[in-house]
Amino acid sequence: MPTRERIGVAVAAVLLAVVLPLLNLLPAGSPLAVSNFTLNLFGKFLAYAILALGLDLLWGYAGVLSLGHGVFFGLGAYAMGMHLMLEIGAKGVYQSALPDFMVWNRVTELPLFWRPFHSGAFTLLAIVLVPALFGLAFGHLAFRSRIRGVYFAIITQALALSAWLVFNRNEMNLGGTNGLADFKTIFGFPLHQASTQRGLYVATALALVAAYLLCRWITLTRAGKVLVAIRDSETRVLFSGYSPAAYKLFVFVVSAALAGVAGALYAPQVGIVTPAKIGVLPSIEMVVWVAAGGRGTLYGAVLGAVGVNWIQSWLTTSYPDLWLLFLGALFMGAVLFFPDGVLSALGRLGARLLRLVPGQKRARLDAPLRSRAEPHGVASLPGHPRPDPSSRLR
Amino acid sequence: MTTATSIIYLEDVTVNYDGFKALHHLNFFMDRRELRVVIGPNGAGKTTLLDVVSGRVKPESGRVIFGHHTDLLHLRENEIAQLGIGRKFQTPSVFVNLTVWDNVELSLRRASKGVLAALRQRGLADERARIAETLEAVALADKAGAPAGALSHGEKQWLEIGMVIAQDPELLLVDEPVAGMTDEETARTGALLERIAADRSVLVIEHDMEFVRQIARKVTVLHQGAVLCEGPVEQVQRDPRVLEVYLGRRREAADAVH
Numbered sequence: 001m002p003t004r005e006r007i008g009v010a011v012a013a014v015l016l017a018v019v020l021p022l023l024n025l026l027p028a029g030s031p032l033a034v035s036n037f038t039l040n041l042f043g044k045f046l047a048y049a050i051l052a053l054g055l056d057l058l059w060g061y062a063g064v065l066s067l068g069h070g071v072f073f074g075l076g077a078y079a080m081g082m083h084l085m086l087e088i089g090a091k092g093v094y095q096s097a098l099p100d101f102m103v104w105n106r107v108t109e110l111p112l113f114w115r116p117f118h119s120g121a122f123t124l125l126a127i128v129l130v131p132a133l134f135g136l137a138f139g140h141l142a143f144r145s146r147i148r149g150v151y152f153a154i155i156t157q158a159l160a161l162s163a164w165l166v167f168n169r170n171e172m173n174l175g176g177t178n179g180l181a182d183f184k185t186i187f188g189f190p191l192h193q194a195s196t197q198r199g200l201y202v203a204t205a206l207a208l209v210a211a212y213l214l215c216r217w218i219t220l221t222r223a224g225k226v227l228v229a230i231r232d233s234e235t236r237v238l239f240s241g242y243s244p245a246a247y248k249l250f251v252f253v254v255s256a257a258l259a260g261v262a263g264a265l266y267a268p269q270v271g272i273v274t275p276a277k278i279g280v281l282p283s284i285e286m287v288v289w290v291a292a293g294g295r296g297t298l299y300g301a302v303l304g305a306v307g308v309n310w311i312q313s314w315l316t317t318s319y320p321d322l323w324l325l326f327l328g329a330l331f332m333g334a335v336l337f338f339p340d341g342v343l344s345a346l347g348r349l350g351a352r353l354l355r356l357v358p359g360q361k362r363a364r365l366d367a368p369l370r371s372r373a374e375p376h377g378v379a380s381l382p383g384h385p386r387p388d389p390s391s392r393l394r
Numbered sequence: 395m396t397t398a399t400s401i402i403y404l405e406d407v408t409v410n411y412d413g414f415k416a417l418h419h420l421n422f423f424m425d426r427r428e429l430r431v432v433i434g435p436n437g438a439g440k441t442t443l444l445d446v447v448s449g450r451v452k453p454e455s456g457r458v459i460f461g462h463h464t465d466l467l468h469l470r471e472n473e474i475a476q477l478g479i480g481r482k483f484q485t486p487s488v489f490v491n492l493t494v495w496d497n498v499e500l501s502l503r504r505a506s507k508g509v510l511a512a513l514r515q516r517g518l519a520d521e522r523a524r525i526a527e528t529l530e531a532v533a534l535a536d537k538a539g540a541p542a543g544a545l546s547h548g549e550k551q552w553l554e555i556g557m558v559i560a561q562d563p564e565l566l567l568v569d570e571p572v573a574g575m576t577d578e579e580t581a582r583t584g585a586l587l588e589r590i591a592a593d594r595s596v597l598v599i600e601h602d603m604e605f606v607r608q609i610a611r612k613v614t615v616l617h618q619g620a621v622l623c624e625g626p627v628e629q630v631q632r633d634p635r636v637l638e639v640y641l642g643r644r645r646e647a648a649d650a651v652h
Binding site (some may be wrong): 223242246 | 499504508
């Protein structure tokens with residue numbers, strides 16, 4: 001990793017994992033104090049950023065657009081949610097050992113697949129392994145059949161839709177439309193206490209740093225170069241002796257696992273898990289975070305996830321009607337005007353302005369991976385497979 | 395039957411694209427260390443021949459044997475590449491977002507090109523020497539750090555040839571290497587291919603008869619998915635069947651043959 005990036009990561013890690021929680025400890029009146037509400041909000045954003053990192057690795061590097069990552073996020077969130085439901089024990093409304101919604105649905109016995117979630121250790125494993133294994137099975141079928149580009153995006157969208165339908169069903173014993181909620185404790189710590197929430201926030205920040213380092217490490221190895229190569233010319237990769245399917249499967253599984261971790265950190269901080277987090281729309285929103293932040297850079301994914309959600313929470317409280325319009329505009333803007341992300345577009349604008357000032361040296365641009373060889377416009381639609389001149393239809 | 399010295403051997407190979415027989419009971423073989431040029435009118439099955447050998451297209455019937463007894467029919471493209479068959483595409487196919495150096499590094503022959511091997515490391519001294527040597531051979535040493543997307547068309551063609559050489563293949567399949575090149579680039583490419591053919595087998599598909607005359611020792615003419623005739627370039631050019639095939643199809647091609 002270049003020194004500049006090392007310093008950047010270290011500074012960001014200290015700011016997010018140490019300084020922000022310390023500011024939260026300040027008395028409420030002091031000017032620098034960070035409220036519990038704000039810290040909790042940030043915890044949610046950082047959880048999203050973990051997912052965005054995986055999505056960027058998949059889409060920004062390997063060029064595989066997934067419109068179904070809400071599913072993997074949901075699997076992690078539900079795994080954690082199930083454990084939290086069981087931790088409630090008999091303290092629920094119906095004083096039963098079963099989760100309230102089961103009593104309400106006249107379920108008399110805890111379903112078999114719920115039982116292992118009594119164990120905290122099993123839950124922690126499941127958070128990573130359930131989405132990873134599901135991603136492995138799904139990705140194996142898709143990549144082996146050489147489904148790529150737009151077609152892959154479409155079947156992942158179908159996955160998001162079907163998963164949403166399944167999780168909505170009461171017969172699944174996952175709480176149906178209402179999902180899982182009213183959590184009381186996590187590993188024995190009461191969730192309503194500020195100290196527990198602060199701990200969860202710190203855990204999320206550390207997980208984000210670890211996820212960043214993992215993704216960066218992958219991109220710096222030869223495997224990372226193969227991922228970029230796959231985006232450039234999958235055929236050439238294949239004829240150079242690599243199996244693109246194996247590499248895509250690998251990165252798909254990594255991103256699914258990261259999405260699961262993100263979901264698991266999201267659940268206790270937000271306090272509710274519903275199918276609304278799984279479907280088509282949330283999955284597209286996740287892609288917008290990465291597109292807005294600038295794909296193929298990793299830090300862009302983090303900034304995009306935090307930035308877009310920050311704006312969302314501000315807009316939805318101040319101007320609730322504007323949010324969807326803004327989201328749509330952002331997506332169109334990302335496609336038409338700033339395929340490298342908002343930051344890079346601002347950087348270009350800044351450079352252009354600097355050039356207008358006489359005597360100023362030209363600003364150096366941190367040109368991200370993509371733009372160089374590609375014309376703007378429709379051809380650079382995110383996820384639109386780059387025309388591979390050597391490929392012809394079989 | 396494979397001959398003791400053949401590098402690639404196709405027997406009775408038929409490729410059927412929804413009723414169109416791109417290859418029709420084709421028999422074809424090449425000796426080791428041979429530089430062979432395959433010509434033929436459009437639709438004769440030249441590129442399909444490369445597709446079959448490199449595993450991209452699976453024939454409906456026939457046998458494809460690499461070396462002494464390696465059956466290629468059940469292998470995937472990347473497995474065939476790992477066996478030692480390299481392919482250079484007609485339009486340059488390089489990794490535009492990677493540096494010239496990285497393009498060659500990814501192509502280097504290695505025991506394993508799996509994910510786990512690629513996550514463990516990189517950058518060994520002898521690897522670096524091989525990359526530098528390859529870049530030297532294709533005259534791109536001074537552009538090693540540049541993104542491949544910034545190269546000119548001719549340089550990209552050369553880079554791709556370099557990438558295929560880096561795979562250290564026993565057999566190189568080269569599809570119209572000089573399409574779109576200047577005369578000077580064409581001449582240099584011809585010399586490069588002849589150097590490569592000194593210790594490898596090279597199968598070239600070409601339209602440019604000037605270039606064919608420059609490099610070819612033995613020429614195979616394909617027509618309607620089968621071999622029409624085979625022999626030294628002068629003999630093939632005078633063959634009345636060849637003239638007829640070209641005359642019947644394309645005036646300018648016929649002129650090119652004359």
